[in-house]
Amino acid sequence: MIGTAFVFPGQGSQYVGMDSHLLAQRPDLADAYYRTADDLLGIPLSRLARQGPARDLDDPAVSQPAVLLTSLVTLDLLRGLGIEPGIVAGHSLGEYTALVAADVLEWTDALALVRLRGELVATVDDRVPGATAAVLGLDRARVARLCAEVAAGGGTVEASGDNGPGQTVISGEVAAVARAAAAALTAGASRVVPLKAGGSFHSRLLRGIEAEFTEALIATPFRDPVVPLVSSTTGARITTAAEAVVALRSQLTSPVRWTGAVRALGAAGADRFVEVGPGRALGGLIRRIAPDARVHATDNARQLALTQHAFTTTAAV
Incomplete structure (x- = not known):
């Protein structure tokens, strides 16, 4: 055991x-x-x-x-x-x-x-400033779709972490992460929390x-x-x-x-x-x-x- x-x-x-x-x-x-x-x-x-x-x-x-x-x-x-x-x-x-x-x-x-x-x-990060945030209150599949929709309009943002039920981390370029955060809040996320990790960890x-x-x-x-x-x-x-x-x-x-x-x-x-x-x-x-x-x-x-x-x-x- x-x-x-x-x-x-x-x-x-x-x-x-x-x-x-x-x-x-x-x-x-x-x-x-x-x-x-x-x-x-x-x-x-x-x-x-x-x-x-x-x-x-x-x-x-x-x-x-x-x-x-x-x-x-x-x-x-x-x-x-x-x-x-x-x-x-x-x-x-x-x-x-x-x-x-x-x-x-x-x-x-x-x-x-x-x-x-x-x-x-x-x-x-020096070349392409990045950001990381936690999206609360939406399932990971929904967050991933929102990131894909934002990225289709320009910029890189991805669902970069499955931390648990209702908490998905997103990473990418600063502006794209900000747009994805706004889209998540519009879609019903309870909060989007910028993380101290910063950067574009776990992204392309x-x-x-x-x-x-x-x-x-x-x-x-x-x-x-x-x-x-x-x-x-x-x-x-x-x-x-x-x-x-x-x-x-x-x-x-x-x-x-x-x-x-x-x-x-x-x-x-x-x-x-x-x-x-x-x-x-x-x-x-x-x-x-x-x-x-x-x-x-x-x-x-x-x-x-x-x-x-x-x-x-x-x-x-």
Whole structure:
């Protein structure tokens, strides 16, 4: 029985000070992760994550490695407490953390890939400014049709993520995303929420960077998963190193299938989910997809303590 799934958040979950509660409990992890990352990347990532400013932290080339590292520190801390996953998955960027948790990637290799991913996406955004938004209250098929209608009139906008019932993410050029958002509201959407992720993630606008990123993937050592792993790109299990490479390559331009991933985790036997890293967005989505699941957070000292208590109590029963 798998029981516990660890799920890892992606771009947009970052906030200034997101690692403070973790390093207060385990200051040794600052050396193990952040100072190593500062040296590897050549940027003051530890300072930006802890002190900001938020403007700099929201740059994809900074926020992506910062979210990865904060999730890795949380994972290390949880494992130090004896809390282990039976299966793992990550939302978009979070898939890299899941691959580390499943022993597919070394964390330093994941960091390098994530940094490159953020830099390449930024080059696309410099040429064609992009945006990402969540459409609430319409089903995904309706949102996809609206995007197609808007794109037919000029510009690129796509349904780039199935986050759960009634929540579809759209990505593309800024003006086209704005038109699609207006069309969604006219069609009955309850809200359209711009996302901190920004950019044109998971859209065809990123096709131009696929070749360079694929070269980096091929040059990186991948292993077969040791811990069962579900991809948010396909919503299916990843069982080999080769499948992991394909998933990360496809992820650039393919929609996130988070509903499918959560259902696959449940079908594998997961009935308890721990959101490992900053924010609690995934927990909210999981509750909509799998209402009977138990969901735990780790994004502040109180939530981390509650999660530890829940697992300690379960182990004692």
